[in-house]
Amino acid sequence: MSHSVRKASLGGDTDRDEIPAGAEKSHLQAIGVSIGYPGSGGSGTEVSPAVDRVDLVLSRGDFVCIVGPSGCGKTTFLNAVAGFLPITGGSLKLDGRDIPGPGPDRAMVFQQASLLPWRNVLDNVTYGLELSKSMKRAQARERARDLLDLVGLSAAADQHPGQLSGGMQQRVNLARALAVDPELLLLDEPFASIDAQTREVMQGELLRICAARDVTALFVTHDITEAAFLADRVCVFSPRPGHIVKEVGIPLPRPREQRFRRMPEFTELVDEISDALYGAAGPSLLTNGGSV
């Protein structure tokens, strides 16, 4: 199926002329992006909107986080950028071109590590390279070893996923995503099932790795402090259909250090994101059990 852009099928003014600031030289450029799922009407043509006219521009090297209430369309938006889902309105471009489907220029990291249990760590990292047949086996193994070094798991290369902690598994997952040398890393709550202490360490590691590999990152999370620690900008989504109610710039210097979390500026930024989130979500957060 073609994933080329179809305009304005969700209604609303998606044929707008305005281009977000900086969009011309952007890496990822979303202008008025709407995404819908088939409605429950049974007609086959009805579309139920999940994402509503999102404008978002990422330059190379940016780290942008998306936060929003449960069910607001964060994963849906990420899936469209990954090329897994077609958009139903607006324009979504990577390096100036429509996104026709998944590609090696993007890699996705999910909440669950989903490693292959019968393969050892090294062979899990080479898996994507084997599928793409992009390099010889020896070269793939060399790259995998470099990446395991980068994520601090060289010593675990011969172990199997079942022998690793959740945090270690997610490091392998990250190494596997990086193996195909993506330009854009899409992360969907990758640390949500890791304990709080390990998560903070992993956040620092992720920033170090993204800087070392010159990767652009789009990161979905429910954790406001995680978003503030990682991001250059945090985009706050409204409840479904999600649109951006506020973009909060995070002007903290890099590299980010763990002690930043205790700085008053950091707390103020967390409060600003939180106010935007709760202001936008209102009582719907309560109907979602208070989960964001």
Ligand SMILES: Nc1ncnc2c1ncn2[C@@H]1O[C@H](COP(=O)(O)OP(=O)(O)OP(=O)(O)O)[C@@H](O)[C@H]1O
């Ligand atoms: N394949 C699908 N078909 C129909 N509706 C879907 C599908 N996938 C998701 N939805 C609906 O679209 C809306 C947005 O879902 P999505 O998973 O993008 O939200 P989210 O913001 O990532 O939620 P959460 O934070 O809880 O993971 C939800 O109401 C969800 O039920």
